[in-house]
Amino acid sequence: MKLKLTNLFFFTLVTIYCFAQNEPFKLQGKIYSGLNKVSDVHIINLNTYVGTVSNDYGDFEITAKLNDSILFSSIEFEPKKIKVTENMVKSKNITVFLITSVNKLKEVFVGLTGNLSFDLKNKPKDTIPKHTFSFTKADLKKDLGPDIHGPKSAPFVGPFKPLPALATIPNFAYEKEQRLKREIAKLKEFPIKIRRELGIKFFTEKLNIPEEKIDNFINYCEYRDVIKKYYEKKLFEVIEIFKEESISYKQIKE
Numbered sequence: 001m002k003l004k005l006t007n008l009f010f011f012t013l014v015t016i017y018c019f020a021q022n023e024p025f026k027l028q029g030k031i032y033s034g035l036n037k038v039s040d041v042h043i044i045n046l047n048t049y050v051g052t053v054s055n056d057y058g059d060f061e062i063t064a065k066l067n068d069s070i071l072f073s074s075i076e077f078e079p080k081k082i083k084v085t086e087n088m089v090k091s092k093n094i095t096v097f098l099i100t101s102v103n104k105l106k107e108v109f110v111g112l113t114g115n116l117s118f119d120l121k122n123k124p125k126d127t128i129p130k131h132t133f134s135f136t137k138a139d140l141k142k143d144l145g146p147d148i149h150g151p152k153s154a155p156f157v158g159p160f161k162p163l164p165a166l167a168t169i170p171n172f173a174y175e176k177e178q179r180l181k182r183e184i185a186k187l188k189e190f191p192i193k194i195r196r197e198l199g200i201k202f203f204t205e206k207l208n209i210p211e212e213k214i215d216n217f218i219n220y221c222e223y224r225d226v227i228k229k230y231y232e233k234k235l236f237e238v239i240e241i242f243k244e245e246s247i248s249y250k251q252i253k254e
Helices: 002-021 086-091 116-121 172-198 200-206 211-220 226-231 235-253
Strands: 025-033 042-045 050-053 059-064 069-074 077-083 093-097
Touching (some): 077 093, 077 172, 172 226, 200 211, 200 235, 226 235
């Protein structure tokens, strides 16, 4: 009889413990990058898709339970996912370290075949603006005469100041081209980044979008400025737009 009571008591304790482990709780934490505290990081529970943002001191608080996946997302840092462990459930606290994201344009490789005639015909188009000055051989033989101002530079006359000796004229065409390349890179990277951060299950299980239609659905939502909002650190707004648009998207596809 005593053995039965002991087993029953033990079973009850195990049941209570397991139930407590699966109960939602407030997980508090702090986010760092090196020794610096990081603010404005989006923290999202990928099981409930409820989230928050870290404050100026890197602190945050989010509701979670055992085995939930927590996403830490910011434009300046690599996204990070952490699974809630038993130690986190017990301590109700976590410290997260993020790695700075390095954004750079892909390198352009110009291959040479070794055939001079072929390489000259197929050389890349020069995007640097050409100068508009023209000279003849006769110009090189002209006598400029003595400097009437002596060793000093000629006085400036006119509405504009002369450029410093070491100043360089900005290449606006090149800068515009590089800016355009960066914008195109952002557009191409968005579907990959958003799938990686939110996870395939967000689209297939939460929104009921077939996996092969995810890219098509993301394109469908572009008119709501989801790409712009994403790069403006408005991930929560992007998630809400996806939820809203999934309803009309499925109706159209049906």
